[in-house]
Amino acid sequence: xSEPEQPTAILPDFCTGSxxxxxxxxxxxxxxxxxxxxxxxxxxxxxxxxxxIYLQWIGxxxxxxxxLIRRYAGRLSTRTVVGLSYLCLLLVTLAVTEIIFxxxxxxxxxxxxxxxxxxxxxxxxLGICAVVAALALRYFWLRASWAVHAEAELRAxxxxxxxxxxxxxxxxxxxxxxxxxxxxxxxxxTALEDLATLLRAxxxxxxxxAIRLVDEMxxxxxxxxxxxxxxxxxxxxxxxxxxxxxxGRLPSLCLQPLVENAIGxxxxxxxxxxxxxxxxxIADGMLFAEVRNPVASxxxxxxxxxxxxxxxxxxxxxxxxxxxRLDFTQDATWFTVRLAxxxxxxxxxxx
Numbered sequence: 001x002s003e004p005e006q007p008t009a010i011l012p013d014f015c016t017g018s019x020x021x022x023x024x025x026x027x028x029x030x031x032x033x034x035x036x037x038x039x040x041x042x043x044x045x046x047x048x049x050x051x052x053i054y055l056q057w058i059g060x061x062x063x064x065x066x067x068l069i070r071r072y073a074g075r076l077s078t079r080t081v082v083g084l085s086y087l088c089l090l091l092v093t094l095a096v097t098e099i100i101f102x103x104x105x106x107x108x109x110x111x112x113x114x115x116x117x118x119x120x121x122x123x124x125x126l127g128i129c130a131v132v133a134a135l136a137l138r139y140f141w142l143r144a145s146w147a148v149h150a151e152a153e154l155r156a157x158x159x160x161x162x163x164x165x166x167x168x169x170x171x172x173x174x175x176x177x178x179x180x181x182x183x184x185x186x187x188x189x190t191a192l193e194d195l196a197t198l199l200r201a202x203x204x205x206x207x208x209x210a211i212r213l214v215d216e217m218x219x220x221x222x223x224x225x226x227x228x229x230x231x232x233x234x235x236x237x238x239x240x241x242x243x244x245x246x247x248g249r250l251p252s253l254c255l256q257p258l259v260e261n262a263i264g265x266x267x268x269x270x271x272x273x274x275x276x277x278x279x280x281x282i283a284d285g286m287l288f289a290e291v292r293n294p295v296a297s298x299x300x301x302x303x304x305x306x307x308x309x310x311x312x313x314x315x316x317x318x319x320x321x322x323x324x325r326l327d328f329t330q331d332a333t334w335f336t337v338r339l340a341x342x343x344x345x346x347x348x349x350x351x
Contacts, residue, residue, distance in 0.1 A: 010078055010144040011085065015067040027059035028052055043111060050112050054100055061092045082137050093129035097122055173223065176230045191226045210249040213280055219256045227263050234273025235263060245280035248287035250341045251319055255289055257308040258337050262293035266335060269296035282343055289339040295330065
């Protein structure tokens with residue numbers, strides 16, 4: 001089983017209130033089991049109360065120690081983090097158990113100690129802690145290793161889908177330029193230089209999982225300029241982006257294929273052409289991007305015009321685990337695609 005790249009990532013974040021609450025719930029469940037298993041006498045509820053205090057004290061202290069390890073032990077290896085966590089959990093249990101045993105002489109905790117000697121009580125408590133801590137840390141290790149494999153598989157699948165889209169864009173662009181070489185060589189040369197600049201920017205560094213919408217729009221505008229060389233005045237484009245949406249983030253090459261689809265299967269197939277309309281805004285923590293294009297008649301439509309939608313929908317499902325959406329509507333005159341991508345700390349009204 002492979003180790004996580006970040007050693008402390010093997011530990012959940014016990015610094016958060018929700019994690020501490022889960023620890024307390026588990027401790028209370030263990031207290032109930034121990035209380036029911038040890039006695040069914042009239043002292044049951046008192047025993048449950050004392051066991052709850054004892055175990056939740058251990059749980060809170062253990063969560064605090066694991067929180068500190070996660071925060072400050074980042075330079076240690078994964079195995080060292082696991083070993084340190086295991087040792088600290090045993091020490092916490094030892095300290096709390098010793099306090100409870102000493103306090104039991106003067107408080108009601110003697111009920112859970114019963115007639116055990118100090119050594120027996122410590123060994124019994126440490127034995128339970130050793131088993132529970134080992135199982136918990138093993139589970140954390142397996143979960144972190146699974147997350148590493150899942151992330152690697154997700155990255156590979158996203159790159160595969162990305163590779164299916166990028167050549168499609170490249171081939172269409174080169175075909176548009178090839179049609180101009182014989183009749184308008186100067187414009188074809190300019191288009192090739194524009195394409196070379198775009199490809200250089202794409203190959204300069206590894207493609208990020210998410211880019212700003214304004215950066216994606218530069219790719220869109222470059223593609224539209226190249227298509228306008230082929231379609232001329234038949235192709236127009238209207239863009240309406242809210243200020244917050246311009247800084248919103250989405251997976252690269254999500255919007256450009258939608259505009260390419262709108263041109264290739266909409267505007268280009270109309271004798272008089274048309275206008276592709278792109279607008280974007282942020283609301284309810286989501287980036288919304290909408291692409292609209294006039295539609296051709298059923299007889300003029302080309303097959304496979306929804307392949308880009310299918311590819312992008314799968315990329316979004318992989319990247320956002322179902323939180324992103326890609327929907328489309330169509331009537332007699334317009335085909336509309338709306339993309340919704342989760343954002344953080346950005347919101348404005350729709351334009």
